[in-house]
Amino acid sequence: MSAAREVRADFDRASIVMYQAYPDAIADVAVKQQKFGPPFSLGRMTWIKPSFLWLMExxxxxxxxxxxxxxxxxxxxxxxxEALASAVLTSHEPGVHPSPDAWRKAFDAAPVIVQWDPERTLRGAGLPHDSIQVGLSRAVIQRFVEEWTVSITDLTPLVQKLRKHLDEGRADQATRLLPKEAVYPVPAEVARRLGM
Incomplete structure (x- = not known):
């Protein structure tokens, strides 16, 4: 278990932003309809990440x-x-699961899985705290699309602008344009489940 696991995100009282990267075909439909539709597949796991820089990496x-x-x-x-409360870690952690077998059973049945990876700096270096990635299985993707999604914004122009600043050595300007992220309050019971 790591003390350095935090969910950092752009959120308000009712909603939270997840970042995803897609090809044009999926992004065009999602932005136009303000919800995912074909060719987006409800049949395969989709990963959502509240960390912008992790997705950039x-x-x-x-x-x-x-x-x-x-x-x-x-x-x-x-x-x-709800997703976090039903999530299981992608690997066995002694402090979270009583045994590797217990973890495997939970993992095999999990509708949502969670993986922790080092958070990234603007230049892609690993930081000493971990960032969460959440994998939604077919069991919950439909709800993600139909019930949970509030809005979808295309940040591609921002990403291109940030990349240009970085390529031209203007990290300060890039930093000022980054989406704001703050520590998200995870309920204690869920935090234990996620090895936080």
Missing amino acids: RSNWGRKSGQERTLAVRIRRTGWE
Whole structure:
């Protein structure tokens, strides 16, 4: 268990922002309809991340194939908290699960999985605290799309602007444009479940 696990996010009283990277075909539909639709698949796991810089590291600032478009998906906090409350870690942790077998059983049946990875700096270096990634299985994707999603914003132009600042050595200007993220209050019981 790590004391350095925190959920940092852009959130208000009712909602929280998740970042995802997609190809044009999925992003165009999502932004136009303000909800995901074909070719987005309800049949495969989708990962949501509240850390903008973690997604930038993952998508190489929108340069990875199939991850050219960065979307800010604002979802209901009730949905987010429901997802976390039913989540199981992607690997066995002694402080969280009594045994590897107990973890495996829980993991195999989990509708939501959680993975912790080092948070990133603007330049992609690992930080001493971990950032959460949440995998939604087919069991909950429909609810993510139909019930939880409040709005979808295309942040691709912002990502391009940030990338240009970075490429030209203007990290200060890039930092000022980053989405604001603060520590999100995770209920104690859920925090234990997630090894926080």
